[in-house]
Each structure stands twice: as C-alpha cells, then as structure tokens.
Amino acid sequence: MKTTTCASAFGIMLLLAGTAWADRIIAHAMGETKVPDAPEQIVTLTNETTETALAIGIVPVGATSSWYGDPWYPHLGDRMSSVAEVGTELAVNLEAVAVLESDLIIGSRKRDEEIYDQLSAIAPTVLIDGIGDWEDNFSFVAGALGKAEEGAEALATYTDRVAALRESLGPRKSESLSVVRFVPGQIYLYQAGSFLGHVLADVGFTRPSPQDEDGLAIAVGTESIPDMDGDKLIWLTYDTGDGKGHDLADTVLADPLWAQLDVVQSGNAYHVDDGVWATAGGYFAAHAMLDDLARIYNVDLPPAE
Incomplete structure (x- = not known):
C-alpha cells in the first residue's frame, strides 16, 4: 500500500514566463502537450480519468459513457447529471467532443492512440498510458488538471480507509x-x-x-x-x-x-x-x-x- 502520493508516471514540467507561470507543458504517453494552467472545460475519454476529475472537484463537460448504466455507473450517483455523453471508450464521437469546445481532453493511449491527432486538432490532449497502477494514473491526471494538491488529499482519504479496513480485518487481511x-x-x-x-x-x-x-x-x-x-x-x-x-x-x-x-x-x-x-x-x-x-x-x- 502506498503511504505517500505517487509521482507522475510521465512527469509534469512547468515553464516560467517572467515572474508568472505560463501554460504548462505536460509530458505524457504520446509526447508533450501545452495545456492551460487552469483548464475548465474538460473532456474525459475513459471511466478511470472521469472518476479522477470528479474526485478532485472537476465535473467534465463531456465524457465517454460507462460500460453499462444509463449512461453512467450507478456507483457515481448523480455526479454526472450535467455531463454530455461523447460516445464510448471504444468508439469516441469526435463530433460530439468538438461541439463542447473543451480546453483539455484526457484519454488513454490504450484506447485513443489512433485518434490522438484528431483529438489534438480539437483541443490540447494528454493521454495516460493505459491500464496500470490506478493511483499513479490518478496523480498524473490530477497534476495535468492543475489540481495536484487536491489529488493528494483525495488519495490520502483512500489510504486512510485502507488502513482502517486493514485494522478491522486483523489477521484476515492476509x-x-x-x-x-x-x-x-x-x-x-x-x-x-x-x-x-x-x-x-x-x-x-x-x-x-x-x-x-x-x-x-x-x-x-x-x-x-x-x-x-x-x-x-x-x-x-x-x-x-x-x-x-x-x-x-x-x-x-x-x-x-x-x-x-x-x-x-x-x-x-x-x-x-x-x-x-x-x-x-x-x-x-x-x-x-x-x-x-x-x-x-x-x-x-x-x-x-
């Protein structure tokens, strides 16, 4: 179990412009992308990245639908009530994404590598590598959204609940x-x-x-x-x-x-x-x-x- 927040799998580099932070350059699974310092109109193309955005207080303007549900997972409750559906993880609706005029798209190389250039033509796009350690992916996405501190706090909540469960289970945890x-x-x-x-x-x-x-x-x-x-x-x-x-x-x-x-x-x-x-x-x-x-x-x- 992690006791500290993971560093980004790919890293986040910040460029200075005078004495103020400029748009950031994000190193990600497909290279480097210049993104807004505080993106507001977010589109998420995997269920994992959608959950990360929600966890740090950002409701996407658009997201791919859940694998089942109408169209979102029941365990998300009403958190997605205002979100536009932009296809599925396996079939992103590029026209629906473009209509939303987003300032940042977040997806996965496993799902979106073939449409990366088309996505990048719509808005700055960064991709996690794909299936892996969800906590590493979470930290990376939180950083890309300019919410690294909020991401660390959310992961601390998870870590605390893991510790509480381990204590309650006693020897049964093994x-x-x-x-x-x-x-x-x-x-x-x-x-x-x-x-x-x-x-x-x-x-x-x-x-x-x-x-x-x-x-x-x-x-x-x-x-x-x-x-x-x-x-x-x-x-x-x-x-x-x-x-x-x-x-x-x-x-x-x-x-x-x-x-x-x-x-x-x-x-x-x-x-x-x-x-x-x-x-x-x-x-x-x-x-x-x-x-x-x-x-x-x-x-x-x-x-x-």
Missing part, C-alpha cells in the same frame, strides 16, 4: 482472495496487475496461483475451476446486454467442479458488481471495492468523504 470474471464466451482469472489486484494488494490480501502474477488476467476454461479456490472467492459478470455473460456464469456455477471447491462449500463465494471491480477502474470504484470487502468480512469501515 487471506487468499480468488477473483473470477465471466464475460460472454470467456472465463478470466484476474491477476495482481489489474485494478482490482492493486486494491486487494493495498489491503494486504494474497492471491492464489496463478492469480499472483503481475498481469491483468488469464483466460481459462472450466477445466481450471479447481484453480479458483481460495479463502474467499469473488466472482463478477460482464454482460453486453444479450445475457451471454450471465449465461456463462450460470453454466460454471452449475458445474460439479465449482460445487466441489472448498470455498464454495464453506459459503465463502461472493458475487460483486463488475463496474466496481473491473470496468470502471477509478477512484470511486476503489472506494466501492473497500465497501464490498467490509461487507463481505462483516467489519465496520468509515464512509468515504
């Missing part, structure tokens, strides 16, 4: 947690390098092999059900709206191998929200994960501020 995700046509075992893996590591949980590797996830079949055992088993389902993700989950949960898992027989398998644990990957999702863990372990946890 239990082995297995995480299984069902998407249409595929089963995944989630690993330590994923968003959820970072949060679980912050709390102190261990992961069963082969989930204790640095990757994002590994695709498996039903023959790997015995590898899903642990002190606790967390399972989640991503569905595109056609029910196929849930169909796969139902098939696996009805498999005799699943029923034979010690963790299932002891009643320690739990279903959680896919947006919170996998697809959002941001600040509010991390807090919601801590809430889920407190519920699963039946311990008290102070609410997030």
Whole structure:
C-alpha cells in the first residue's frame, strides 16, 4: 500500500514566463502537450480519468459513457447529471467532443492512440498510458488538471480507509482472495496487475496461483475451476446486454467442479458488481471495492468523504 502520493508516471514540467507561470507543458504517453494552467472545460475519454476529475472537484463537460448504466455507473450517483455523453471508450464521437469546445481532453493511449491527432486538432490532449497502477494514473491526471494538491488529499482519504479496513480485518487481511470474471464466451482469472489486484494488494490480501502474477488476467476454461479456490472467492459478470455473460456464469456455477471447491462449500463465494471491480477502474470504484470487502468480512469501515 502506498503511504505517500505517487509521482507522475510521465512527469509534469512547468515553464516560467517572467515572474508568472505560463501554460504548462505536460509530458505524457504520446509526447508533450501545452495545456492551460487552469483548464475548465474538460473532456474525459475513459471511466478511470472521469472518476479522477470528479474526485478532485472537476465535473467534465463531456465524457465517454460507462460500460453499462444509463449512461453512467450507478456507483457515481448523480455526479454526472450535467455531463454530455461523447460516445464510448471504444468508439469516441469526435463530433460530439468538438461541439463542447473543451480546453483539455484526457484519454488513454490504450484506447485513443489512433485518434490522438484528431483529438489534438480539437483541443490540447494528454493521454495516460493505459491500464496500470490506478493511483499513479490518478496523480498524473490530477497534476495535468492543475489540481495536484487536491489529488493528494483525495488519495490520502483512500489510504486512510485502507488502513482502517486493514485494522478491522486483523489477521484476515492476509487471506487468499480468488477473483473470477465471466464475460460472454470467456472465463478470466484476474491477476495482481489489474485494478482490482492493486486494491486487494493495498489491503494486504494474497492471491492464489496463478492469480499472483503481475498481469491483468488469464483466460481459462472450466477445466481450471479447481484453480479458483481460495479463502474467499469473488466472482463478477460482464454482460453486453444479450445475457451471454450471465449465461456463462450460470453454466460454471452449475458445474460439479465449482460445487466441489472448498470455498464454495464453506459459503465463502461472493458475487460483486463488475463496474466496481473491473470496468470502471477509478477512484470511486476503489472506494466501492473497500465497501464490498467490509461487507463481505462483516467489519465496520468509515464512509468515504
């Protein structure tokens, strides 16, 4: 678990003009970009960067929709009620972005590398590298938005809640947690390098092999059900709206191998929200994960501020 705010993964360089700060040059995943010192009209192109902006008090004028919801994740409440939808993470609507006349666009090289030049023609654009340590990404985006101090305060709130959860859990914080995700046509075992893996590591949980590797996830079949055992088993389902993700989950949960898992027989398998644990990957999702863990372990946890 981090005890201090992470330095930016790419760094932020400030240029002086006389005795006052000029527009800043941000070094990011695609190079360097000159951005306003205090951007006001922000467009965010990933759910993770959207959550960062909200956490430091900036409501984007536009954002890509959540992977499910109408169009935003339920765990965001009404924070996005005034935000214009600009497509999805996989299909950004460039015309919708342009109409908003933003002064800064924030996205991800993993999602937006191919449209980076088009985005940059609309407004200054900076990109995080992609999936990684969400706290590093959070600090970078907060700095790019000119809110590094607010970002540090928000991460301190998260760190304090992690510490409170660790204390409440006692020795149980080192239990082995297995995480299984069902998407249409595929089963995944989630690993330590994923968003959820970072949060679980912050709390102190261990992961069963082969989930204790640095990757994002590994695709498996039903023959790997015995590898899903642990002190606790967390399972989640991503569905595109056609029910196929849930169909796969139902098939696996009805498999005799699943029923034979010690963790299932002891009643320690739990279903959680896919947006919170996998697809959002941001600040509010991390807090919601801590809430889920407190519920699963039946311990008290102070609410997030």
